[in-house]
Amino acid sequence: MENLLIIGSGCAGLTAAIYAARSNLSPMVVTGTMPGGLLTTTSTVENYPGFPEGIDGYELMLRMQKQAERFGARIKTLQTIEAVDFSRRPFVLTVDGEKIEAQSVIIASGASHRHLGLESERLLEKKGVTYCATCDGAFPAFRNQPLVVVGGGDSACEEALYLTRFASEIHLVHRRDSLRASKIMAGRTLSQPKIKPVWDSAVTEILDVKLDKVTGVRLKNLKTGNETVLACAGVFVAIGHVPNTQLFKGVIDMDDAGYIIPKKGTATNIPGVFVAGDCSDHAYRQAVTAAGLGCAAAIDAERFLASQGG
């Protein structure tokens, strides 16, 4: 019987694990398929307090995991939750076929990259279509070639800036005529000579499915309706995220977009189940806010267990 099972190992999950472990709850963390979460795919994190020179995203998450383990958290690496039964306590969670009982649960399952939803995108994924410049940017086929980045937020800017190391030029395709990104990121991006914005445009098709590799994108100007083809060797999609909450649909209260709605603090509609991080936060979505919410969820879980005599 577990005191506390934490679903997810991003900033929220691992911070919850640090706090819960230090409260002697000996939490179990189920990492899912991406240990360390989305931040492991970021290059330098420049806005996490305490690192004035910035810190590599993977390194930051590794340090958080070590910190949690140092105080007694147990990490189930690469294991995934297949089913949850929150109908009675102890809760029952199926983890890679194994049934685990837990007195309390923190959902910190994070969010995944949003897809454009094109058939050609699906067919060419990993064949030139990617969602992570730090993971795939150095791929030989992308070197000294024109690349396309889709999106207008901080992620798109970060991807485009990172790709300047490898690409001959980067076309930043955005559906509006200004970036949503923070001022500092937008300024850096638009002043980089290798990055060429393509405003008011949507990717309607990724070419060329018949050749089984990316050779370009078909673009539609949303103001004029004009269609053009832009040659490129790779497409980096950076258009935001969707919360990883499908498993809890119909059981845990969530909004239409799938973000879990906390009740009081980090409590959900099921007593003993708490939530933290990007799976419930569509407003801030920062590493430091996720960490803060993970801390709050661990404190709430600990108080809940104490109130139950646990």
Ligand code: NAP
């Ligand atoms: P975001 O801020 O939600 O931006 C998503 C972008 O994709 C928007 O420009 C949006 O267009 C566009 N978009 C959404 N759906 C689209 C679709 N179907 N087709 C074409 N374009 C689409 O997401 P994000 O950039 O991933 O950032 C998420 C959060 O993480 C933000 O809070 C951000 O500040 C943070 N973040 C911070 C850093 C950093 O500080 N270094 C780095 C990465 C992320 P519209 O503008 O028209 O809505």
